[in-house]
Amino acid sequence: TQLLEQSPQFLSIQEGENLTVYCNSSSVFSSLQWYRQEPGEGPVLLVTVVTGGEVKKLKRLTFQFGDARKDSSLHITAAQPGDTGLYLCAGWNTGFQKLVFGTGTRLLVSP
Amino acid sequence: EAQVTQNPRYLITVTGKKLTVTCSQNMNHEYMSWYRQDPGLGLRQIYYSMNVEVTDKGDVPEGYKVSRKEKRNFPLILESPSPNQTSLYFCASSVGLAGGIAEQYFGPGTRLTVT
Numbered sequence: 001t002q003l004l005e006q007s008p009q010f011l012s013i014q015e016g017e018n019l020t021v022y023c024n025s026s027s028v029f030s031s032l033q034w035y036r037q038e039p040g041e042g043p044v045l046l047v048t049v050v051t052g053g054e055v056k057k058l059k060r061l062t063f064q065f066g067d068a069r070k071d072s073s074l075h076i077t078a079a080q081p082g083d084t085g086l087y088l089c090a091g092w093n094t095g096f097q098k099l100v101f102g103t104g105t106r107l108l109v110s111p
Numbered sequence: 112e113a114q115v116t117q118n119p120r121y122l123i124t125v126t127g128k129k130l131t132v133t134c135s136q137n138m139n140h141e142y143m144s145w146y147r148q149d150p151g152l153g154l155r156q157i158y159y160s161m162n163v164e165v166t167d168k169g170d171v172p173e174g175y176k177v178s179r180k181e182k183r184n185f186p187l188i189l190e191s192p193s194p195n196q197t198s199l200y201f202c203a204s205s206v207g208l209a210g211g212i213a214e215q216y217f218g219p220g221t222r223l224t225v226t
Contacts, residue, residue, distance in 0.1 A: 041219055099156075
């Protein structure tokens with residue numbers, strides 16, 4: 001079974017701080033997605049990265065796919081309370097033709 | 112509005128009492144799947160369907176059944192629920208798999224408690 005380990009598991013910060021969430025695996029993925037899940041709702045796609053070394057920016061969020069396509073990171077600049085939620089990475093394994101989800105990082109941003 | 116709906120949203124039941132969680136999407140998506148979400152384990156796939164009448168096991172299929180008689184509906188059936196199936200369940204759909212770049216649209220979740 002493939003594993004996508006996310007770190008940290010929990011993160012509690014003040015509004016305005018910066019943070020980085022990591023998604024790591026020993027397996028290679030052809031693409032990687034990041035989702036955000038708010039309480040009482042299903043996950044919602046934030047971004048998909050497909051090329052090793054790719055960097056994508058979504059306002060204050062920066063996503064990077066590792067050169068070897070085994071890891072990814074999500075960096076949030078000047079976090080806001082609206083960023084609070086569970087962040088999930090998901091990697092696509094071409095061999096098994098399946099999407100593997102990470103263990104999740106729960107972020108709490110306090111005013 | 113494009114959406115995935117699940118019913119019920121909350122369910123408390125007893126061991127052995129058969130139950131069905133419904134899932135419906137209005138986006139004409141071919142691919143549908145069921146996940147369970149447990150603390151520290153992320154989302155684990157239970158079953159998936161590539162199209163009507165085509166279903167296959169995911170990572171944790173034991174104790175579950177599914178059917179795909181219509182494109183829009185993908186019910187999850189627990190024939191004899193047990194306490195270890197207490198979890199938060201999500202249905203998801205997408206246009207296909209497209210090499211993993213297709214967006215998965217998730218329903219709002221069903222919180223199931225089996226006593």
